[in-house]
Structure formats: C-alpha cells, structure tokens
Amino acid sequence: MAWQDTHKAQSKDRILTSAAMLFTHHGFEKISIDLVMKNAELTRGAFYSHFKSKSDLYAQAIRKAATVAFQRKPENCPQNMKAFAQYYLSTKHRDDQYEQACPLAFLVSDINQQDSQVKATYTKTLQAFIAQAESLSSSREKALQSAVLMIGGLALSRVLDDKNLSNELLAACQAGVSTLSNEEGTDVS
Amino acid sequence: MAWQDTHKAQSKDRILTSAAMLFTHHGFEKISIDLVMKNAELTRGAFYSHFKSKSDLYAQAIRKAATVAFQRKPENCPQNMKAFAQYYLSTKHRDDQYEQACPLAFLVSDINQQDSQVKATYTKTLQAFIAQAESLSSSREKALQSAVLMIGGLALSRVLDDKNLSNELLAACQAGVSTLSNEEGTDVS
C-alpha cells in the first residue's frame, strides 16, 4: 500500500500546486475545479477523492502558496526589513504570472467572500508574516505598519491602470518601510 | 418627455445605489443582476435598458459608491490627515454593512479580475483619494504612504478572524498616519 499512498500524495500535491498558482493570480470565482484539474493533468471526477469541496481546496491552496512564497524568500532576502521590502515591493513580484506570488496581497479582499475556514487560514498566514516582520523590527507597531505598507502597497499597485502611479506607489512604500526600520536602527543581523 | 426622462433617471439611480452597496460589501461575483434589481424594486428584464452589461454596472457602481463615501466625509472629518485616518480606520467603517463604505479598500483585489473599464474607474477613484491626502500632507510621498496605510489597513482588518489583531492593526495604521503628518506639521487648516 506504500506506493499507492505515495501516488495519492503526489496527485494531491499536483492539484495543490496548480490551485495555488491559479487561485493566487485569478481569485476564487474565476477558477473552476475543471481548470485546476486540467492544469494538474487530471480530470474533474478525481477531485473529490482529495478535497471535500472547492472551498476546502481554496483554503489549502492559500496555505500552499504562502509556504512556497515564504520558502523562496530567505535566499534572496537578507535579514533586515529594508531588503525584505525591496524584494516584496518589486515590479517583478507585482507583475508575476507564473512563479509563486504572495496570496496575502493578491487575495486580500477576495477572502471576505469566503467561509470561516478560508478566513482562518488567511489570518494564520498573516500572523506568520507579521511575526517575521516583528523579528526584523524594533517594535510590534512598526512591524504592523511595515506589513500593511508591503501587503497593501503591493495589492494596490496591482490594480492600477497607470503604470507610473503604480511604480511610484511601490517606491513610496519601500521608502516608508525603510524609514520605519531606520528610526531606531535595530536590525537583526 | 421630461417626466419620462426623470423617471428613467430615478430608476437608474435606484439600481446604482443598490449595486454600489451590494458590490462594495460582497464583490462582483457574489452579486447577481437579479439581486441588484430586486433590491432596487425592479425585475431583471428592465436591467438592460440602463446598462449594457454587468461589468458596465460594476464600473458605474464603484464610481457611485466612491462619490457617496467621499461626500459623507467632510461633515465628520476635519481638515487634517489624523482626523481623516481616525474616521477611515474606525471599527465602524470596517464593520459597515448598510451605509456607504469605501470601495477602494473593500474591493482592492477584486478589481484585478475585471475588465479595463473597471480598472480605469478604480484608478481614477484612487487618484482622487491620493489628491485629497496630498492636500493634507507635507509631501506627495507621505500622502502615498498614508493612502496605503489607510486603504491597505482597512482592507486587511476586514478579513481577519482575530478581532484583537484586527483592532491592533487599525490602531497601528492610525498611529502611522499620525506620525507621517506630525513629522513636519503642515496640516491645512
């Protein structure tokens, strides 16, 4: 039975990887189960052997997307808020289409329309993000402000028609985080 | 023909008012044309005499919601950023169900899934918000940072499971805007 369990786990992981990417970039409603399954090279019917509903998948996909996004950070991102913000508030992150982007920013207002399990997953993910910011900040308040500048700034920059304004917004938020972390110079190094 | 034009304008306004409230609180996908029309005390069939599509309605509804939200501000909100943020980042605004809330915060990531007309309307609305902040700030950069703290902070506070964290976030963003507006003390009064 061991290889069967492995096979099942691999299928579930392919579905989750597919869902994490599609949901993060297009939200809950625009993505059908059929599309997620095709992208994972499976068919609709197999879906309910792994997840109990589309909403269940969504919650797990957010967790998956966040995990991948977090894991990708350390190598690129040194141990201070300024470098973290520079990475997070980049045009590359904003314009990301294929790699893993941060669901916290890409799906903020989408989560409000979802059930309590999804909201709980999102909240836990944000708490982890805040904890990370807190470990690089001189106070919890500054960590919260930096988190909002990063997540809110990225979310806003994505919806704008006007590329100049979008870039200006990213730069202003980077500067804001810098100021917050310079005020008392307590970077963890 | 005059009274007929008035009648048509009144019907359209009822539809827009209904749509502005419903869309702002529940997003594009969760609200059906049928529901908007019932809420406006009309039936589905009458919809297409006023709007060419659901997406067309959405764009106009965002504009309407923003207009109402902006108009409501002056009376409650004195001429400085701190008071503006105190009003905007309140639990009342966050928990609003019936009155007019700000579509910029409530619909941030929803807009990404919509067509270019909707994005253009959202962008113009944000530009107006930024202009307002700029007139109350000592620099454009600070205005942009305040705007992100307000819109991003409100958006994030809405999705959280954890009421304590949500309140803490609102307070931190209020404090952040205060700091930004105190740094050079150039309130317009």
Add this chain to the structure above:
DNA sequence: GTCTATAAATAGATAGAC
C-alpha cells in the same frame, strides 16, 4: 420602460465503470 418567459452557457458536485 418594465414586465414575464426563456435561451444558452457554466460550474459544483455525484454516480458508476474500470
């Protein structure tokens, strides 16, 4: 302009074969 009725398409979820 507003109504009722309906067309046409989409998508979540289930049933049963292999």
Add this chain to the structure above:
DNA sequence: GTCTATCTATTTATAGAC
C-alpha cells in the same frame, strides 16, 4: 484513485407582450 457521464442549480443576456 481516476475516468466518463450526468444531475442540478445558477446566472447572464435576449425576446416579446403591455
């Protein structure tokens, strides 16, 4: 576990009567 086929519900949009 995965497949094909299908049920069922929802919803955008249109047609035609008043």
